[in-house]
Amino acid sequence: MDIELNKFSNEFELSPTLAANEAVLRFKAQGKSIIHMGFGQAPFPVPDRIKNALCDHAHNNKYLQALGLEELRNTILHYYKALVSIDPDKYQVIIAPGSKLVLYGLQMAVKGDLLMPVPSWVSYAPQARMIGTEVIKVPTNLNDAGYHIDASQLKETIISAREKGLNPTKIILNYPSNPTGLTIGDNELKEIAEICIEENIFIISDEIYGLVSFDGEYRSILKYAPDNTVISSGLSKHLSLGGWRFGFGIIPKSINGLTDMMQNIASETWSCVPSPVQYAVIEAYKGNEDIERYIKDCCDIHCFINQYIAKGLSDLGVICPLPQGGFYNYPNFLPYKDKLSNIDIKTSQQLSKYLLEEYGLVSLAGTAFGADPQILTLRLSGCDYNGEKVLNAYRSGKDLNEQFIIDHAPNIKEAICIFERFIANLSR
Ligand SMILES: Cc1ncc(COP(=O)(O)O)c(C=O)c1O
Structure with missing residues (x-):
C-alpha cells in the first residue's frame, strides 16, 4: 500500500543506540563474539524491596490520574x-x-x-524536529575538570540565533552527561542559570544520571534558577530499571500553565504509568537504607569500571577525560588523526564501523550526539558485564582493582586489549 508519510518521518532512522543493539544481535546470531560498548543499559538486578513491592501491587488494575499517584508524587518531592x-x-x-x-x-x-549543548544525548534533537522546532547548537569544552558551557558563549549563541530569526526559548542540560561521563560544576551551573534567567530561557534539567555521580554530590541547576527549571529524572540509571519505563518531571508551580499542559499531554497519550509500577516505586523514594546502599554500591562499580576504561585509553595516547558520573566515556582519537586517515578513517562513523567490523567492538560515533563527523569521538558505555555477579562480588568484599576486572568483567578488560591492538596496528 502506498501512503503519504508525514514529512518529518523521512528524517528519522532508528535511534542510533537501538541500531547498535541490532548490529550486536546480528553478529551474535552469526556466532561472532562482540564487546558491546554501544548501548547504555545499567546492568544490575532489581533490588528485592522494589521487586517485592511490584508483586504486592500486581492486583492494582485501575487507571491512575494522569499526573500520577499522589502518594508517589509527594514521596518524590x-x-x-x-x-x-x-x-x-x-x-x-x-x-x-x-x-x-x-x-x-x-x-x-x-x-x-x-x-x-553539543555533544548531547541522541534523542533531544530528533524530538525537537518531531515537533517542528529548530535545534541551536551550543559549544562545550570537555576535560578532566568536567563538561563546560561558557556562560558568555551561551549568551552570544542566544543573541546570534535571535538575529538569524530563530526563537531560542529552552535549553536541555544533562549532567553527569551521556555521552561524556562528565558533569557541570556548581559554579558553572550558577553562571548558566543567571544567563537563562536574564534571557528568559526555560531550563530542562535532565538529571537522569544525578544519582550516579562519582563524588557523591547531587547537582541541580534548579537551586540557581528555581522558577525557570524543570527537573527530569527516573529510575533507569541508578536503579537499573530502564525496562520499567518510569520517569518524572518536577515542575515549578510558578510557571503558569505548564503542569496543566503536561497533564493534558499525558491524558491524551499515555494516560498513566502502570499502576503496580507506581505503587512499587514509592519504595524507591522513601530513603530506605537498603536502596540507598544499592545506589551507592552500583555507583562505586560504575566509577571504577568507567575510570578504568578512561585510564586505559589515556595510556594509549587517546584523549579521554576521567569520567565523573554515569557509565560512559567519550574518547577523542585526534592524536591518531593522520594514522587513521592513512587507512581511510576520516569520520567518527568510519571509526566506529571499523572497530565493529575488524574487532567486534560496538561503539557509537560522536555524530549521534551532534558532533561534526570529522571530530573523531566515540561514545563507549561501560556496562558489558554481568551486573548481578559483579554486585555480589563487590558486596562480598572484593577490592575494585585490575584483578576484579579480569575475574568479573572480562569484556571490559578485552575492550582495552582491543584498543591496544588497534593502536599498535595503526602505528605499524
Ligand atoms: C541523557 C539521557 N536522558 C534521558 C534518557 C531517557 O531515559 P528513560 O526514558 O529510560 O528515563 C536517557 C536514556 O538513555 C539518557 O541517557
Whole structure:
C-alpha cells in the first residue's frame, strides 16, 4: 500500500543506540563474539524491596490520574527536598513512562527553538524536529575538570540565533552527561542559570544520571534558577530499571500553565504509568537504607569500571577525560588523526564501523550526539558485564582493582586489549 508519510518521518532512522543493539544481535546470531560498548543499559538486578513491592501491587488494575499517584508524587518531592533543598509546596510532579517522554512532553509544551549543548544525548534533537522546532547548537569544552558551557558563549549563541530569526526559548542540560561521563560544576551551573534567567530561557534539567555521580554530590541547576527549571529524572540509571519505563518531571508551580499542559499531554497519550509500577516505586523514594546502599554500591562499580576504561585509553595516547558520573566515556582519537586517515578513517562513523567490523567492538560515533563527523569521538558505555555477579562480588568484599576486572568483567578488560591492538596496528 502506498501512503503519504508525514514529512518529518523521512528524517528519522532508528535511534542510533537501538541500531547498535541490532548490529550486536546480528553478529551474535552469526556466532561472532562482540564487546558491546554501544548501548547504555545499567546492568544490575532489581533490588528485592522494589521487586517485592511490584508483586504486592500486581492486583492494582485501575487507571491512575494522569499526573500520577499522589502518594508517589509527594514521596518524590520529599526525596528531592533532601537532595536539592526544594520547597515541596512550590513544585508539582508528573509521572511518565520514562523520562524520555517527560523530555518530549516539555519540548512540546514550550513554544520556540531548542538550545542544545553539543555533544548531547541522541534523542533531544530528533524530538525537537518531531515537533517542528529548530535545534541551536551550543559549544562545550570537555576535560578532566568536567563538561563546560561558557556562560558568555551561551549568551552570544542566544543573541546570534535571535538575529538569524530563530526563537531560542529552552535549553536541555544533562549532567553527569551521556555521552561524556562528565558533569557541570556548581559554579558553572550558577553562571548558566543567571544567563537563562536574564534571557528568559526555560531550563530542562535532565538529571537522569544525578544519582550516579562519582563524588557523591547531587547537582541541580534548579537551586540557581528555581522558577525557570524543570527537573527530569527516573529510575533507569541508578536503579537499573530502564525496562520499567518510569520517569518524572518536577515542575515549578510558578510557571503558569505548564503542569496543566503536561497533564493534558499525558491524558491524551499515555494516560498513566502502570499502576503496580507506581505503587512499587514509592519504595524507591522513601530513603530506605537498603536502596540507598544499592545506589551507592552500583555507583562505586560504575566509577571504577568507567575510570578504568578512561585510564586505559589515556595510556594509549587517546584523549579521554576521567569520567565523573554515569557509565560512559567519550574518547577523542585526534592524536591518531593522520594514522587513521592513512587507512581511510576520516569520520567518527568510519571509526566506529571499523572497530565493529575488524574487532567486534560496538561503539557509537560522536555524530549521534551532534558532533561534526570529522571530530573523531566515540561514545563507549561501560556496562558489558554481568551486573548481578559483579554486585555480589563487590558486596562480598572484593577490592575494585585490575584483578576484579579480569575475574568479573572480562569484556571490559578485552575492550582495552582491543584498543591496544588497534593502536599498535595503526602505528605499524
Ligand atoms: C541523557 C539521557 N536522558 C534521558 C534518557 C531517557 O531515559 P528513560 O526514558 O529510560 O528515563 C536517557 C536514556 O538513555 C539518557 O541517557
